[in-house]
Amino acid sequence: MVLDDYARHEFVGYDSLEIETRVVKYRKVSAKGKDQFQLVLEVTPFYAESGGQVGDTGTVQLNGHTIQITNTRKENDLIIHFADTLPQELNGEAFARVDIERRQHIALHHSATHLLHAALRQVLGTHVAQKGSLVNEEHLRFDFSHFAKVTEEEIMDIEKIVNQKIRENIPVVIREMPKEEALQLGAMALFGEKYGDMVRVVIIDPTYSVELCGGTHVGATGELGLFKIKLETAVAAGVRRVEAVCGQQAEAYMTDKLEQLKEIGAILKNPKDIKAAVENQVQEIQALRKKLEGLENRALVGIRNELLQKDQIINGITYIADIVEVSGADALKKLCHDLSNNLKDYVAVLGANVDGKP
Numbered sequence: 343m344v345l346d347d348y349a350r351h352e353f354v355g356y357d358s359l360e361i362e363t364r365v366v367k368y369r370k371v372s373a374k375g376k377d378q379f380q381l382v383l384e385v386t387p388f389y390a391e392s393g394g395q396v397g398d399t400g401t402v403q404l405n406g407h408t409i410q411i412t413n414t415r416k417e418n419d420l421i422i423h424f425a426d427t428l429p430q431e432l433n434g435e436a437f438a439r440v441d442i443e444r445r446q447h448i449a450l451h452h453s454a455t456h457l458l459h460a461a462l463r464q465v466l467g468t469h470v471a472q473k474g475s476l477v478n479e480e481h482l483r484f485d486f487s488h489f490a491k492v493t494e495e496e497i498m499d500i501e502k503i504v505n506q507k508i509r510e511n512i513p514v515v516i517r518e519m520p521k522e523e524a525l526q527l528g529a530m531a532l533f534g535e536k537y538g539d540m541v542r543v544v545i546i547d548p549t550y551s552v553e554l555c556g557g558t559h560v561g562a563t564g565e566l567g568l569f570k571i572k573l574e575t576a577v578a579a580g581v582r583r584v585e586a587v588c589g590q591q592a593e594a595y596m597t598d599k600l601e602q603l604k605e606i607g608a609i610l611k612n613p614k615d616i617k618a619a620v621e622n623q624v625q626e627i628q629a630l631r632k633k634l635e636g637l638e639n640r641a642l643v644g645i646r647n648e649l650l651q652k653d654q655i656i657n658g659i660t661y662i663a664d665i666v667e668v669s670g671a672d673a674l675k676k677l678c679h680d681l682s683n684n685l686k687d688y689v690a691v692l693g694a695n696v697d698g699k700p
């Protein structure tokens with residue numbers, strides 16, 4: 343349904359997170375047995391999913407109703423807002439408001455992606471190019487070209503650089519400029535991406551990070567608080583993936599890790615050096631296992647001799663059946679092997695209780 347065909351469509355979400363507006367178009371779509379509504383607003387603060395950054399969520403208030411916006415996407419240059427339900431009447435003043443807290447968490451992770459990108463190039467080399475990214479309120483994912491696994495040491499260097507840039511509280515400067523000028527500044531552009539003559543450039547210290555980018559960002563890097571890489575994996579030949587968190591999510595991640603360490607310490611009766619204590623335990627277990635193996639080998643000889651005395655010979659064939667006490671399948675196998683070396687024409691049926699399980 344078109345309510346106003348001549349309305350302008352404008353995105354104001356770089357500067358405003360709420361605004362008075364109107365619904366100019368809407369439609370119902372059914373997919374997988376579920377009805378969904380799509381809205382177009384005259385002006386909107388909602389960021390549509392793009393460049394790896396997820397779409398905004400929030401509310402549109404209209405005629406006393408609150409419409410929950412569950413996602414925002416672009417379609418043929420129109421910004422489409424998704425809703426599960428709509429009121430009957432859509433004419434009149436509407437008030438659109440982005441979920442501010444979620445948007446802030448997304449902005450943190452987007453700015454962190456730029457800091458990470460520059461740090462990767464510093465530590466691994468300038469062959470590192472962005473191959474894909476996902477930025478949401480929970481974390482960031484960054485895929486890039488690189489042919490080897492990123493080592494623990496490199497990860498630590500990358501984190502160190504990003505956290506240093508966070509502490510420097512560098513202002514994030516965003517400028518519109520001709521594409522040529524941006525490229526002269528050394529702006530990193532995505533290969534294969536189409537850019538207009540005028541481009542949006544995100545500068546976090548002109549000597550550190552300059553990128554062409556349409557995403558939403560923090561005002562200064564200090565807002566990120568803390569940056570932590572959670573995971574480094576391969577996604578394809580020559581493409582690595584880093585997953586990282588910052589802000590509250592990084593704090594929660596670190597708290598969780600420290601909590602685990604504390605719990606391990608408690609299990610080990612709080613030694614001064616947890617790592618040394620764990621290493622000691624592992625060594626002790628290995629030594630005990632060896633000792634046990636030696637003892638069991640001796641015991642197996644005894645069990646074998648007992649079994650050989652319990653045999654019954656029927657029609658020239660030796661029958662042995664018993665339940666034995668051994669440590670596991672390996673010991674049982676060893677016992678059978680040992681029996682076969684001592685017998686000819688025989689049938690042996692052995693059962694064992696291992697850790698109380700037959």
Ligand SMILES: [Zn+2]
Nearest residue numbers: 452555556557
């Ligand atoms: Zn970006």
